[in-house]
Amino acid sequence: MQQVETVGVIEASEILHVHRKTTESLFQDGSIPAAKIGRSWVALRSDVLSYIQSQIKAQTIKRQRAY
Numbered sequence: 001m002q003q004v005e006t007v008g009v010i011e012a013s014e015i016l017h018v019h020r021k022t023t024e025s026l027f028q029d030g031s032i033p034a035a036k037i038g039r040s041w042v043a044l045r046s047d048v049l050s051y052i053q054s055q056i057k058a059q060t061i062k063r064q065r066a067y
Contacts, residue, residue, distance in 0.1 A: 005045040012048050026051070 007015065012032070013023040027034035027041045032051045034043035 006042050007045050007048060008043075009041050012043055015045075015048050016052065 009020050009023050009027070012027075013020045016023060016026075023032075024041060026032045027036075027043060032043055033047050034041050036042075
C-alpha cells in the first residue's frame with residue numbers, strides 16, 4: 001500500500017512561507033483541499049505543493065499580460 005504524506009497547519013505554513021492563520025484560511029475556504037480531523041486541519045503535502053504551482057502559473061500569466 002502506498003503511503004500518503006500529510007501535513008498539518010504548521011508544516012503547511014512553513015512550506016508556503018505564510019502565517020498559520022493564512023494557511024487555516026486557505027484550508028477553510030477550499031483553496032487547498034484539507035480536512036478537519038478533531039481540532040486539527042490535515043492536508044496532503046502534494047495538494048499544498050500543487051497550490052504553490054498553480055499560484056506561480058496564475059501570477060506569472062497575470063504579470064506577462066500587464067506588459
